[in-house]
Amino acid sequence: MRTFDPRRYTGFFTITLACLFILYAPLAVVAVYSFNDSLSITRFEGVSLRWYQDVFFGLEAGKFRTAAWNSFTIAIMAATAATMIATAAAIGMVRGGNFKGKPASFALISMPIMVPEIVTAVATLIFFSAIGFSLGYVSILVAHIVFCIPFAYLPISARLQGIEATFEEAAQDLYASRWNAFRYVLAPIMAPGIMSGFLLAFIISLDDFIITNFVKGAGVETLPTAIFGAVKQGIKPDIMALSTLLLLFSILIVTLSYLIGRTGDAKNPE
Amino acid sequence: MTNQTPIAAVALRSVGKDFGDFTALKDVTFDIGDNEFFTLLGPSGCGKTTLLRMIAGFEATTAGTIHLFGDEIETLPPDKRPVNTVFQNYALFPHMNVAENIGFGLKMLGWSKADIDARVAEMIQMVQLGQFVHRKPSQMSGGQQQRVALARAMAPKPKVLLLDEPLSALDLKLRQEMRAELKSLQRETGITFIFVTHDQEEALSMSDRIAVMSAGEVQQIGTPEDVYEHPANRFVADFIGETNLLEAEAGTVDGQSVMCQFGGSSISATTTGAVAPGQKGWLSIRPERLTIGTALGEGSIPARIGQTVYLGTDTQVMAHLEGGATLGARMQNTLAGADRLTEGADIHLTVAPGAARFLVE
């Protein structure tokens, strides 16, 4: 029997290369021009680190620093809260048996992934103004917690599904209360899933633009909204430097999340 | 209960379990004595694990009551029951080493560090795992993991130890060694063992008493000898050991003994229940209770040798009776090349006294 091998199809390599090019060429251009020793964004005139220096010490450095601080603190808090909620949700969904409304619960949890982001953004904004919630740092944080939940939930529940319920039963059999069974047995075994869920939520929060832009109110910026604001006044190479830094950081976190999620299977995480 | 009767370690009264409209256990009633090695034996799916899980507290009863040393335990969660389990897949905590696994129950009970260390050392010595203290379960063989699971469950000195097919994952040699070891551990510690298995040999060789189960119901409870020699019904006779089961009809009845007609032959058999002449039932004869001889003796049945199968210690012989019935017999291979067992030879089968049993159901 012949096995299915997509490489045998004519044009396979061409199409693959075209896709990769379309995906990565813009990123490559940004990365390369961030080292350009010129104000021009079309002509390359020698290598320099001046735009990186500009990001940290230039005219707009203060603005970027505040935005970066907002982005990181919001991402850490939102990811932490979302991970805790997602862990509780995963335990309920995976260990709760076949309770009534389980499919509905799953749909609710994963809704933010399915719904177009602009819809969530508009809805969140309307909701906040309806209840008179003042827009700013806290409103961004709340919105981020909500849309980060499904991203944290997916790796956590995947991990939990691979863990047999007998571990918790054995813990309870050995006089552990439900909380202690979670703390000493389930949580350590789930840890890679929880960590990878946290990192995913963190990165999603860090680079969110649409929802943040709607609910941020005046005066509070995160990195993506600050970058967008700067770009509106014309693309300067310092934006490319900043974007490249952000890109590297994202790659780092995503790789970390992937590696952690992969460490060992549920049976022997060593 | 009078003062003389000791309180049962586990007392089950009309215990039942339904999963939706499927009945996994029906009207289970029996007592397990203190210090007893008690075995639940039955084919796959008969409800052994379910019963064990109900005693451990992982599954709620849908009918009946369970008492542990006289105390009703229905409302107690698993962590409040003085019962520990050796799980079928061991369920050792993968992120803890051997010592941490064994000490886990003690830690949860709030023992002091020094007490835990002493008890863990004692348990490690008991199961002879001295050199593995710092290993993780994934770095150990199945047999070693099995010992850790045993030590972990016994460390908190449970009143009752539940073992769910603990030997089924081991190879034959190790299984036989562990049987003897488990048995002597139970003797030394005096802990009540409730042991689940579907292996009748395991049950016979280790247990003080056996409960034979089928389809969620207890078929018979008795000592290994009881259930083997005096099976209560056809299922028990068939499930425990090998036997010849023949459709038979009761003839004259004289107390515990009944004359049975089967396939044109007749034989005297024992019975326990009340049997009326003419009643239909089953005749059970263990193959090793049949002897093959050449001469006609008292109570012997003429037969012709059919297929023979060499099995090492003995030879299985199919003997065809004149009436058409076939009986399997087992002859010990004490002499090399027993030439009288050639196919087609005429022989006489003698049934050992009391070896034939008439079963009504």
Ligand SMILES: Nc1ncnc2c1ncn2[C@@H]1O[C@H](COP(=O)(O)OP(=O)(O)OP(=O)(O)O)[C@@H](O)[C@H]1O
């Ligand atoms: N949670 C459950 N939901 C529905 N049915 C169940 C559940 N647990 C067990 N059963 C059913 O109850 C019956 C008894 O199961 P149990 O696990 O007690 O069998 P067992 O005697 O331990 O078998 P084995 O020797 O294969 O382990 C089986 O038919 C099983 O399908």
Ligand SMILES: [Mg+2]
């Ligand atoms: Mg079972």
